[in-house]
Amino acid sequence: MIIKKTTLYLALTLILIIVAGFFLLSKGSPAQNVTGNAGSGSVQKVVIGMKNLNYYPNTIKVNANQPVRISLDSSVTGCLRSFTIRDFGIAKYLKTPDDYVEFTPTKKGTFRFACSMGMGTGTLVVE
Numbered sequence: 001m002i003i004k005k006t007t008l009y010l011a012l013t014l015i016l017i018i019v020a021g022f023f024l025l026s027k028g029s030p031a032q033n034v035t036g037n038a039g040s041g042s043v044q045k046v047v048i049g050m051k052n053l054n055y056y057p058n059t060i061k062v063n064a065n066q067p068v069r070i071s072l073d074s075s076v077t078g079c080l081r082s083f084t085i086r087d088f089g090i091a092k093y094l095k096t097p098d099d100y101v102e103f104t105p106t107k108k109g110t111f112r113f114a115c116s117m118g119m120g121t122g123t124l125v126v127e
C-alpha cells in the first residue's frame with residue numbers, strides 16, 4: 001500500500017491538533033472530584049490524581065462530620081503515594097488506586113495534606 005507523503009503529513013497534523021485540543025480541554029476540567037450525597041451520612045469519596053509533580057485537584061472541599069475516603073489514582077507516582085494529613089493523624093502509603101484513607105473530619109477549617117516528605121501538598125477544606 002502506498003500512501004502519499006502529503007496525506008501522511010496531513011493525518012499527522014490532524015492527530016496533533018486533536019491531542020493538543022484534548023490537553024487544552026482537560027485543563028479546563030473542574031478542580032473537584034468529590035462524589036457522594038451531602039448530609040446523608042454517606043462516605044464522601046475523593047480521588048486525587050497528579051499533575052505537574054503535585055496532587056491534582058489541589059484543593060478538596062468536604063463536609064464536616066461525614067466520613068471522607070481519599071484514594072490516589074494511577075497517575076500518582078513515587079513518594080506522592082505516601083499520603084498524610086497531619087491534623088487528622090493520617091499517614092498511609094496508598095500502594096494502589098484501590099487503597100484509601102478514611103476518616104471523619106470533626107473540625108471545620110483549612111488543613112494541609114501532603115506526601116510524607118512534603119514535596120507534594122494540597123489543601124483540604126472542611127466546611
Ligand SMILES: [Cu+2]
Nearest residue numbers: 079115117119
Ligand atoms: Cu514526597
